[in-house]
Amino acid sequence: MGWANVGFRPLGQGAFVLETQSRFHVPVTVGTRILFDEPILALRLPSSGCARIRHPGNPTLEESAGTYNISLVADPACLIDHQPGTHDTLTAVYTVGRLRTMLDGQRTSGPIRRFLDGHSDNFGAAGRASATLHRIAAQIRTHPYEGVMASLYVQGKACELMAEVLTDLAGEEKLATRTLSADRRRALAARDILMANLAAPPSISDLARQVELSQRRLNEVFHDLFGAGVFVCLTQWRLDHACDLLARGDLLVKQVAHRMGYAHLSNFTHAFTRRFGTPPTKWRSKNGSGRHFGESP
Template sequence: MDEIDWLVHEAEGRQALRVSERTVIRDSQWDAEIERIEIGPGMRVFLTEVTARSDIAVQPRDTETVPWISSNVAVSGLVEIEMPDGLQVAAGPDQAILFRPSARNPRYHVKAPQRLRLAGYALRVDRVRQIFDGVLPQALAPLLEPDVTASRIIPMQATRQLRSLADSLFSPDLNGPLRHLFIEGAVLQLLARQMAGRIGQRRALGRQEREALAAAHSLLLLDMRQPPSLGELAAAVGLSEKRLNAAFRSEYGGTVFEVLRNHRLEHARIALEAGAAPIKQIAFRVGYNHVTNFINAFTARYGMPPGRYAVTAPDRRGRPQRRITTEN
């Protein structure tokens, strides 16, 4: 197996770490275990577990000359992915992705503090065609074109079933050929589920619908403490509840409720970093009447409870982001 050359950039210089199947990093800024598994020709799996105490940027460098498509499913935590041409997307509690970058590999941004558990896989384009035996899902076709000049992304809802499949890849119960056989089957199931749940299959929005959607988005986020119900929001902009939810998924990566929740949690994260108020007050201000519900939602999105996030926040203020480059 080819080795992965990790180049760790720190204030004092550059440190090279030689890695093959698994790398383990423990230092003051992050703990990480990253495993790369080759499953026969044309299939790779990357299993990443990170506890980030400082913001991290990771960029794999791929020397492959043949095209691959990739996927990321976050079992817990959130990772922001920046494509070579500037296109950005996130893999987190609500959304998983299939993608093909325009050129070199994308950059992965992990914000601290959080615990990230990320399952990723890569499939060579000819292997994908072989899997589907020539009968390709229509939505997958743009990722398999011979020449891709702009990054292509297929988002889909990260259902509980999808995250459970991704989580099963981390299972330590099997070893050797049995583990490889299990992982190959799990990756094929992930691909099938992702195609079944893709967001891109929904009908495109017309001009009037886009205007209605923008109005609905503004109304929804106008008052996080007392937002309109789905029915009220749909009636206000003249769309059905079903169509409004579908449009939100297509344009904003989640249902009306999911977009509202993510907005609330992002505001809460900023307030926690600023030390603006106690957790109970922050929960109330962003629209949670029960602090337990807030804690559960925050932990699911950021990989740690808000109390721990608030305690570690002062260590991050003023600290520059740490950039890490990987090469495989």
């Protein structure tokens, strides 16, 4: 089915950061519960993988590279529906008490203000992750410090991450509504069609027709949701799934290429190398099960 690794970094009382890395060969739903006895804010910033986040009483949030999700919830339990592929996500969690201390005297957007004032209504939003957000996340994951200095550094960067998102929310009061817009729902349906037909996907014109959007609008909403147009996303999802097939080790590279819709092995090898920096055979020699390693790239 796959594997998952979780790294935990405390940020003092009422806050922590999780670094989650996983790879699933089939769709997997993971249930989580954060052990705080007060409402929480959870900020998720994925760098790879597609998933749906389901908090009780909140709209379902779509997660993919190039986006972030923020949830304000009284019940810290949630379900995460992972699509097959590699997932790498940074999650920052703050209790309402810790946020009140951090944001004392700071102007905040409506949902955040209501949350800090003790209202129990949940809130969920998704937005496009800026280059600044990804830079801060990378600095949290990798830095030269140890011990107390490492703890202070990560705390500071986590605050910087939160400040960047709150600034974005302040300028986007309608994020929650926009996340559930009709066009986004149609684009998510298009994503599901592509994921179910990676080897032989419909053309962009046929896909747009199936979900009742123009090609131009479908590409626009894909950029908004997933950070790239339909063709680029399809290529990325194919190659991510190819990694899972390669890691299993029961197929030749040319068989994996065929399953992902590549008629020519050379085209698959070129696309794979461009995305992951190494040819598929060499990638599997480092990440796979150990079978078929004698074949050429």
